Amino acid sequence: MLFRSRGPFWSAWEVTDLGEPLLVVAPVFILRPTPDILDSGYLAWYLMQSSAQWYFSTESMGSNVRMITKSVLETLDVAVPPIQLQRRIAEAARLASHEQSLVVRVAELRHALNDIRLVGLASEASPHSTEQYDRNPR
Numbered sequence: 821m822l823f824r825s826r827g828p829f830w831s832a833w834e835v836t837d838l839g840e841p842l843l844v845v846a847p848v849f850i851l852r853p854t855p856d857i858l859d860s861g862y863l864a865w866y867l868m869q870s871s872a873q874w875y876f877s878t879e880s881m882g883s884n885v886r887m888i889t890k891s892v893l894e895t896l897d898v899a900v901p902p903i904q905l906q907r908r909i910a911e912a913a914r915l916a917s918h919e920q921s922l923v924v925r926v927a928e929l930r931h932a933l934n935d936i937r938l939v940g941l942a943s944e945a946s947p948h949s950t951e952q953y954d955r956n957p958r
Contacts, residue, residue: 821860823849823867825888830876832867834860834910849890858900861910866898 824831826847835842844850853863866872875896880886900906 821851821853821864823851823888823893825849825893826882826885828886829873830867830888832864834864847887849893851893856903858898859903859906859910861914862906863898865910865913867896872896872898 822833822835822844824847832851842850851860851863853860876888876892877886879892879895880888901909
């Protein structure tokens with residue numbers, strides 16, 4: 821999994837098998853939790869929670885660009901439930917995130933459809949063609 825250690829907030833991502841080597845550059849840490857003890861999806865979710873983010877904000881260094889050191893990351897107290905529960909939590913978090921992206925996409929499409937309908941309504945109700953107002957006639 822990956823953890824971005826600098827910036828206005830700190831991000832964590834689970835990385836699944838990409839089929840190719842992965843190259844990361846600072847300010848990203850590569851974290852490799854022991855799979856039978858700590859699920860990487862769960863850990864990524866946990867690191868994004870407000871309690872972990874608050875801890876990072878209190879322990880970060882820098883005045884303009886805040887930074888988390890490896891030692892700060894290592895001293896974070898992580899709740900570690902049984903591995904099966906971790907996996908269920910990680911899956912529920914993935915599904916909730918996917919649902920949120922779908923909700924946003926539906927709202928965008930609904931807005932676009934409403935615009936199309938309103939343009940059609942305006943065109944049908946208008947006694948003048950838009951060509952009449954074209955400043956650059958063909």
